[in-house]
Amino acid sequence: MATLEPMPLPDGVAGLVQRLARLDGVRGVLLGGSRAQGGAEPDSDYDLYVYQDRPIDLAARRALAAELFAECEVNNQFWETEDDGYLRQGRIAVDIVYRDLEFVAGNLYAKLERFEADVGYTTCIWGNFCGSRILFDRDGVIASLQQRYSRRYPPELKRNIIRKNYPLLKEQIPAYYHQIAKALGRGDAVSVNHRTAAFFASYFDILFALNEMAHPGEKRLLRTVREQCAKVPEHCEADVLAVLGHSGRCDPAILPALDGLIGHLDDLLRLEGSGAGAGAD
Incomplete structure (x- = not known):
């Protein structure tokens, strides 16, 4: 069953989350970064992580950006797949990061059950995923993954x-x-x-x-x-x-x-x- 987790958000951000949750392929939407974990500065972005089981239709993303954003760069591909911009309502800075749920689950498995180390930043995805707040969880899989990997450091x-x-x-x-x-x-x-x-x-x-x-x-x-x-x-x-x-x-x-x-x-x-x-x- 789809769930929207109660959490106070600016109206513009809350409305964006509701619209993202309706897009085909979206399994969950999480709030990450300092807005979720504390320590946010007044000008800190809202980092929204959209977990998908297939790529979200680009035309749908462009339509959403045109409706809700005053300015938006859709489909930035510099680090991950992102839509980055400023909402019309409140001109709030938002970064939307689209992640493949299967890839993230595989990364968590590799780090926490196979104990595979990287050269630098080994546990960043673990920290980001488990430290993010669930705003939408279509069928409970996001909460299940967070529960599974919220564990002691191996x-x-x-x-x-x-x-x-x-x-x-x-x-x-x-x-x-x-x-x-x-x-x-x-x-x-x-x-x-x-x-x-x-x-x-x-x-x-x-x-x-x-x-x-x-x-x-x-x-x-x-x-x-x-x-x-x-x-x-x-x-x-x-x-x-x-x-x-x-x-x-x-x-x-x-x-x-x-x-x-x-x-x-x-x-x-x-x-x-x-x-x-x-x-x-």
Whole structure:
């Protein structure tokens, strides 16, 4: 049976959700991001995730956008399939993200039952899906999936994330540290910053795994660590900011700063019994 979960929303957003729920192929509509999980700024978007069992008719999406939005970019394909714009009513910023339900269910299975780690951001979809609020659930499958995967952090996944990401910090030949050193040597500021961002993708994946919490995504990471993580390397925030400062200037001092950051992470890994290096038991 279709359900619309009661939740206070601006009238324009509530009306949009009701219209999305009527589209053929829609299994559920969820509110994600800071509007669902707290910490929203006054200008934060409303992130609506539409879970589908087949692609939603593009003409129907265009008609909906023309009726309800003052401005809308329909079918953006930069990261996922999205309709992004501003509602006529209240000129509220809304991002509609269309996701294949079978793909998301498969990702959750891979991470939480097969314990498959990625290079960075391993548990983002898990955190996003289970941390989103159900606004519409056609036949209860969304609630069922949330219930199934709202579980304790698997120790096998924690171990696999550390094993996959730690060697990429400095330990192995293609590690980010060595890529940054090479980029410094050729004066390649863009590459230094690119590899530094990749370094932090793996670093924070390790850190959230150590704290057994789903990765929150790319925003407000230091604040999340400060407010929600009990297990944090010594001088974590200062170390991160130091590395970022040197990266922006393409400053060779980034290398000793990275050494310090990795060293403090190693201390925490040893303290937690995860082991520096390969993240051994």
